[in-house]
Amino acid sequence: MNNETTNNVGGIAADRLRSIIERVERLEDERKALGSDIRDVFTEAKSAGFDVKVIKQLLKLRKQEPAEVEEQETILDAYRRALGI
Structure with a gap:
């Protein structure tokens, strides 16, 4: 061969x-x-x-672009206000 x-x-x-x-x-x-x-x-x-869950959330946030994080926080805040939270 x-x-x-x-x-x-x-x-x-x-x-x-x-x-x-x-x-x-x-x-x-x-x-x-x-x-x-x-x-x-x-x-x-x-x-x-x-708190490991919070650490995992922070790791996820650090991977995102700052503008994307800000947009998500703005939407989350609006949703919280709409629900009275």
């Missing part, structure tokens, strides 16, 4: 495909590890007396 046959099966570059699959698998493993690390940080925050 020659090298070209090993690397190209049915028009598919087998080595390239294997490389891509293995990279995705490594990244998925890293994502699992990071998820565990994030949960640990939230546990630490909770044990320090912080």
Whole structure:
């Protein structure tokens, strides 16, 4: 069996495909590890007396553009006033 046959099966570059699959698998493993690390940080925050739900809201807000945050707060305020809250 020659090298070209090993690397190209049915028009598919087998080595390239294997490389891509293995990279995705490594990244998925890293994502699992990071998820565990994030949960640990939230546990630490909770044990320090912080409200984890509020921290998650703050993280979400920090990802948004300031104008978008301001618009949402304005709408939320209007809805609260309409409901008498």
